[in-house]
Amino acid sequence: MTSNNRPYGKPLIGTSWKMNKTNQEALTYLQRLQERLKDRSGASVFILPPFSALSETQRFLQESDSPILFGSQNVHWDDAGAFTGEVSAPMLKEIGCQFVEINHQERRRWFSETNETANWKIHAVLRNNMSPIICLGEEKRETWDLTEAFLRYQLLQLLAGLEPAAAANIILAYEPLWAIGAAEAASPAHVAQVHALLRRLLTEKYGITVAQAIPLLYGGSVNRQNAAELSLLPEVDGLFVGRAALEPDGLADLVELALQAPSAASSIA
Numbered sequence: 528m529t530s531n532n533r534p535y536g537k538p539l540i541g542t543s544w545k546m547n548k549t550n551q552e553a554l555t556y557l558q559r560l561q562e563r564l565k566d567r568s569g570a571s572v573f574i575l576p577p578f579s580a581l582s583e584t585q586r587f588l589q590e591s592d593s594p595i596l597f598g599s600q601n602v603h604w605d606d607a608g609a610f611t612g613e614v615s616a617p618m619l620k621e622i623g624c625q626f627v628e629i630n631h632q633e634r635r636r637w638f639s640e641t642n643e644t645a646n647w648k649i650h651a652v653l654r655n656n657m658s659p660i661i662c663l664g665e666e667k668r669e670t671w672d673l674t675e676a677f678l679r680y681q682l683l684q685l686l687a688g689l690e691p692a693a694a695a696n697i698i699l700a701y702e703p704l705w706a707i708g709a710a711e712a713a714s715p716a717h718v719a720q721v722h723a724l725l726r727r728l729l730t731e732k733y734g735i736t737v738a739q740a741i742p743l744l745y746g747g748s749v750n751r752q753n754a755a756e757l758s759l760l761p762e763v764d765g766l767f768v769g770r771a772a773l774e775p776d777g778l779a780d781l782v783e784l785a786l787q788a789p790s791a792a793s794s795i796a
């Protein structure tokens with residue numbers, strides 16, 4: 528079973544602007560990124576602006592007929608109701624979001640996101656025909672046995688109640704807390720081991736066809752120095768970037784580096 532109308536292939540490379548960029552700054556970024564990527568095919572690129580810049584992003588990308596994809600960094604789990612300050616999945620869908628990020632470590636640390644609330648949000652995003660970019664990852668460097676147990680538990684909690692047809696529309700982003708905003712990314716050997724584990728767990732739960740349809744992104748201190756090497760890893764379908772993509776040339780450079788990796792050319796099942 529595979530997903531319908533998936534708008535992206537491999538490599539899938541994106542950034543969350545986190546709590547950065549006014550509408551004017553968003554526009555300046557998008558104009559430059561569009562300029563840099565206009566003759567570049569082969570990668571799918573996405574941006575996750577703050578809520579306040581989503582409409583301007585949608586307008587710019589639509590008017591310039593851009594292939595750049597976009598989505599939001601958060602959502603509420605209910606479709607409507609008395610939840611002051613929150614934004615629902617139908618509202619995001621209406622303004623053209625394709626993705627919604629769920630369960631980032633910063634949401635967990637500062638806004639009490641849990642596996643359970645993340646699971647509710649994942650269901651809301653899929654119910655409204657968008658793809659959740661589901662972050663997961665251990666908090667501390669541990670032995671492999673502890674890391675594996677943590678990831679197995681977290682993945683099963685996050686995907687609770689998700690049928691295979693829905694699961695084929697998710698994206699996973701492995702982002703260990705200790706590598707986010709850090710001096711160094713996780714080592715290629717560690718990323719390879721974790722991504723192989725995630726693919727195996729997805730295969731156990733959903734079967735090989737669905738498991739292979741789910742992009743596995745790596746995030747955490749990706750930069751110009753490590754992007755090509757990380758992109759080469761067989762189970763890495765793309766990159767999820769913070770600081771190194773806060774400027775459009777940073778993101779465009781990472782796209783070019785990832786495309787130079789020999790395994791980058793195929794599309795996700």
Ligand SMILES: O=C[C@H](O)COP(=O)(O)O
Pocket residue numbers: 542543702706707708709746747748749767768769770771
């Ligand atoms: O969303 C992106 C991640 O939090 C990674 O951030 P970073 O690349 O600044 O470490």
